Amino acid sequence: MPRTLLLILLLISPALRAGDLELLITQPALGEILGELQHSKHPRFAVVDYGRASTLPRFYLFDSRSHALLGSFRVAHGKGSDPDHDGHADSFSNDPGSRASSLGLFRTSEVYDSDEPGHGRSMRLAGLSESNSNAEERAIVIHANTYMEDDFIRRHGVPGRSYGCLVLAGADRDLVIEQLAGGALILAIDQEDGARARN
Numbered sequence: 001m002p003r004t005l006l007l008i009l010l011l012i013s014p015a016l017r018a019g020d021l022e023l024l025i026t027q028p029a030l031g032e033i034l035g036e037l038q039h040s041k042h043p044r045f046a047v048v049d050y051g052r053a054s055t056l057p058r059f060y061l062f063d064s065r066s067h068a069l070l071g072s073f074r075v076a077h078g079k080g081s082d083p084d085h086d087g088h089a090d091s092f093s094n095d096p097g098s099r100a101s102s103l104g105l106f107r108t109s110e111v112y113d114s115d116e117p118g119h120g121r122s123m124r125l126a127g128l129s130e131s132n133s134n135a136e137e138r139a140i141v142i143h144a145n146t147y148m149e150d151d152f153i154r155r156h157g158v159p160g161r162s163y164g165c166l167v168l169a170g171a172d173r174d175l176v177i178e179q180l181a182g183g184a185l186i187l188a189i190d191q192e193d194g195a196r197a198r199n
Contacts, residue, residue, distance in 0.1 A: 005081065020069035021062050025049075028188040036105060037064055042184040046176070048166065050077055050089040050101060051192025055161045058180065059168065061179055071175065075161055076148055076167035077101040079122035087158040089190065094127075094134050102140065104129025106186040111168045111177055119143040120170065123177045132188070142166045142180075 010056035022030065025047055033047060043064050052058040068094055080100030081089040093100035109124040122143040127135030147160025148169045160167075166186075168176060180186070 010197035019067055021067035024060060026191060029187065033187045036185055040064065040185050042182060044179050045184055046073055046180060046186045048186060048188045050188060050190045053062060054087045055153065073168055073172040074148060074159060076162045078164040081163040082161055085158065085161065096134055098136050101164055102134035102135065103188045103190060106132060106135060108180050108184045111181050114143055118145050121173065121177060123181060138164055140164050142173065144168055144170040168171055
């Protein structure tokens with residue numbers, strides 16, 4: 001069965017469970033996350049694939065033991081990664097002030113109520129890779145915003161962009177924080193084109 005058809009079936013059929021990770025994620029990212037999971041005791045983890053358009057679900061929530069897909073959600077990328085706002089992340093950066101998304105491995109940290117308008121319940125992220133080591137200095141967190149809601153995307157044709165944070169719709173944010181709080185791993189990758197510019 002062609003891989004594309006497998007992916008379509010995976011996203012629409014709850015019957016396809018065990019081994020979902022291996023269908024969705026390819027090497028070398030697959031090897032990296034499998035290696036890191038050996039040292040993680042959290043029951044769940046996530047992979048964000050910035051190679052997919054922001055209009056598509058690309059925040060994948062997995063069970064650590066079975067690698068079953070538990071949910072997939074739309075997630076914003078940074079303005080600095082998509083200057084022409086076409087819904088595709090073209091570059092990535094770890095630099096403060098870049099307003100770009102970063103690739104690499106994150107660990108979830110403190111859950112708090114943000115003072116920023118529209119953000120609400122939020123969760124801090126610690127960058128564990130050289131490519132995202134400034135995550136805490138840059139205040140890269142998981143939060144919600146109206147520009148990720150279905151109504152906004154229908155009206156504008158594309159979700160909004162963040163300053164580098166992983167931004168979801170409100171209900172998705174609630175579920176993601178509930179499932180990943182307490183030190184879960186999140187791997188941000190770009191499967192579409194490994195040769196894209198990264199700073």
